Amino acid sequence: MxxxxxxxCRDIDDALSCRAIDFFDGDxxxxxxxxxxVHIADVTSFLKPNTAMDxxxxxxxxxxxxxxxxLDMLPKPLTEDICSLRxxxxxxxxxxxxxxxxxxxFPVDGVPPRFTKAVIKSDAALTYQEAQTMMDDPSxxxxxxxxxxxxxxxxxxxxxxxxxxxALSLASxxxxxxxxxxxxxxxxxxxxxxxxxxxxVEEMMLLANVASAEAILKAFPSQAMLRRxxxxxxxxFDPLLKSCAAAGVKMDVSSSKALADSLDDATRPGxxxxxxxxxxxxxxxxxxxxxxxxxxxxxxxxKGSGPSGGGGASGSSLSHYGLAAxxxxxxxxxIRRYADVVVHRLLNAALGLEPLDA
Numbered sequence: 001m002x003x004x005x006x007x008x009c010r011d012i013d014d015a016l017s018c019r020a021i022d023f024f025d026g027d028x029x030x031x032x033x034x035x036x037x038v039h040i041a042d043v044t045s046f047l048k049p050n051t052a053m054d055x056x057x058x059x060x061x062x063x064x065x066x067x068x069x070x071l072d073m074l075p076k077p078l079t080e081d082i083c084s085l086r087x088x089x090x091x092x093x094x095x096x097x098x099x100x101x102x103x104x105x106f107p108v109d110g111v112p113p114r115f116t117k118a119v120i121k122s123d124a125a126l127t128y129q130e131a132q133t134m135m136d137d138p139s140x141x142x143x144x145x146x147x148x149x150x151x152x153x154x155x156x157x158x159x160x161x162x163x164x165x166x167a168l169s170l171a172s173x174x175x176x177x178x179x180x181x182x183x184x185x186x187x188x189x190x191x192x193x194x195x196x197x198x199x200x201v202e203e204m205m206l207l208a209n210v211a212s213a214e215a216i217l218k219a220f221p222s223q224a225m226l227r228r229x230x231x232x233x234x235x236x237f238d239p240l241l242k243s244c245a246a247a248g249v250k251m252d253v254s255s256s257k258a259l260a261d262s263l264d265d266a267t268r269p270g271x272x273x274x275x276x277x278x279x280x281x282x283x284x285x286x287x288x289x290x291x292x293x294x295x296x297x298x299x300x301x302x303k304g305s306g307p308s309g310g311g312g313a314s315g316s317s318l319s320h321y322g323l324a325a326x327x328x329x330x331x332x333x334x335i336r337r338y339a340d341v342v343v344h345r346l347l348n349a350a351l352g353l354e355p356l357d358a
Contacts, residue, residue: 001015001016001017001037001039001120001121001122001123001147002015002016002087002122002123002124002125002126002131002144002147002148003015003016003085003087003122003124003125003126004016004126004127004128004131004197004200004201005125005126005127005128006127006128007127007129009125009127010079010080010084011063011070011072011079011080011083011084011335011336012041012084012085012086012125012335013040013041013085013332013333013334013335013336014038014039014040014041014085014201014205014332014333015039015085015093015120015122016036016037016038016039016151016201016204017036017037017039017120017147018034018035018036018037018147018148018150018151019034019035019147020032020033020034020102021033021034021035021099031102032101032102032103033099033100033101033102033108034099034100034102034150034154035097035098035099035100036097036098036099036100036151036154036204037095037096037097037098038095038096038097038098038204038205038207038208038332039085039093039094039095039118039120040093040094040095040096040208040331040332040333040334040340040344041083041084041085041091041092041093041094041334041335042083042091042092042093042094042117042344043074043078043083043334043335043340043341043344044094044334044341044344044345044348044354045092045117046078046082046083047074047078047341049345053074053075057073057074057338057341058338060073060338061073061337061338062336062337062338063079063335063336063337067177067179068177068179068184072336073335073336073337073338074335078335079335079336083334083335084335085120085122085125086122086125087122087123087124087125088121088122088123088124089121089122090119090120090121091119091120091121091122092117092118092119093117093118093119093120094115094116094117094118094331094334094344094347095115095116095117095118095120096113096114096115096116096208096211096212096331097113097114097116098111098113098207098211099111100154102150104157105153105154105156105157105158106154106157106158106161107207113211113215115211115212115215115347115350115351116351117351117353123144124144128195128197128198128201129195129197131148131197131200132195132196132197134148135148135149135152135196135197148197148200151200151204152196152197152200154203155199155200155202155203155204156203158203158206158207159199159203162203162206162323162324163260165257165324166255166256166257166258166259166260166324167256167260167322167323167324167325168256168259168260168263168282168321168322168323168324169260169263169279170279170280170282170283170286170322175189175190176189176190177189178190205332206323206325208331208332209227209328209329209330209331209332210325210327210328212329212331212343212347213226213227213327213328213329214327215347215350216329216343216346216347216350217294217318217327218350219346219349219350220294220346220349220350220356221294221295222293222294222295223293223294223295223346223356224293224294224329224346225291225292225293225294225329225339225342225343225346226291226292226293226294226297226318226327226328226329227289227290227291227292227320227328227329227330227339228289228290228291228292228297228317228318228319228320228328229286229287229289229290229319229320229321229322229323229328230287230321231256231287231321232253232285232286232287232321233287234253236285236286236287237251237253237285239281239284239285240253240281240282240285241253243278243281244266244278247274247278249266249278250262250265250266251263251266256321256322256324257324259282263278263279263282266278286321286322287321289320289322291339292318294318297317297318298317298318300317301317329343330343331343331344331347
């Protein structure tokens with residue numbers, strides 16, 4: 001078990017674990033299935049409703065990250081110590097476990113995610129570069145390196161399935177600045193490098209967020225806090241279509257799947273500037289993702305309250321266009337985002353740990 005974050009991260013929200021739970025013919029070198037755990041800092045055990053700290057966190061809404069500092073949503077003792085999932089230190093978590101087929105890398109059908117409160121002791125707090133180095137080193141056969149490779153293999157399968165379903169891969173270039181330690185003057189600027197380890201963590205967080213959305217909607221059909229992303233209106237694609245026409249590129253925007261395929265087909269080998277620019281233009285055509293309450297969102301779209309199970313959530317009023325997901329919410333960053341705190345409280349109530357109105 002370990003966390004994987006950017007260098008210098010002190011407010012560690014999440015950690016990942018992997019263990020083999022079934023084997024072919026009893027051979028422990030040939031796993032049949034994995035139990036993958038996504039462990040999230042249990043902020044709600046310390047941040048109680050109707051307290052001064054909760055009122056202030058709700059007012060701030062999120063931690064704001066600047067080039068050389070951050071403005072925390074919660075007090076520093078919570079963000080950097082009590083809740084932060086440091087390596088080698090016992091911490092409280094809200095964990096969700098998934099069973100994965102070791103051969104296909106996909107979650108096992110018919111085995112729902114399991115949510116539970118837990119106490120974990122992370123083996124290490126790794127940077128993306130450190131995790132990538134461990135995965136890429138064939139001589140490293142340690143338990144942690146093998147676990148990371150297994151998680152990464154499952155993450156690749158999940159990503160391929162999302163892309164096949166129409167999930168968009170849009171451009172959001174990030175830059176990083178090197179500052180003078182004394183004067184804080186900028187010394188250099190460069191592009192942020194995204195590694196396979198980054199995408200591994202991203203896929204696991206997306207998986208946990210989708211599972212959380214399904215769980216709270218099933219428990220509270222009219223009160224679930226979700227993150228929806230409406231499909232863009234056709235007119236919003238005009239800048240993209242005009243740009244593509246000028247470049248001699250055909251673009252189908254009839255669905256997220258059609259758009260994703262068109263962007264892939266338009267890729268020019270060796271022309272990274274064009275490829276990135278095209279996806280930047282596509283990104284700017286998107287509608288704004290927003291939080292919603294399930295009952296109100298359905299009512300406003302004329303769908304009514306709908307069935308109580310997660311299966312009734314596939315309507316466009318609750319779906320996430322960019323991720324091609326019928327349901328989505330935010331569960332994985334309660335240290336820095338108040339929406340996740342609300343989702344944790346809904347899950348607490350769904351598990352019978354706290355009343356919903358607490």
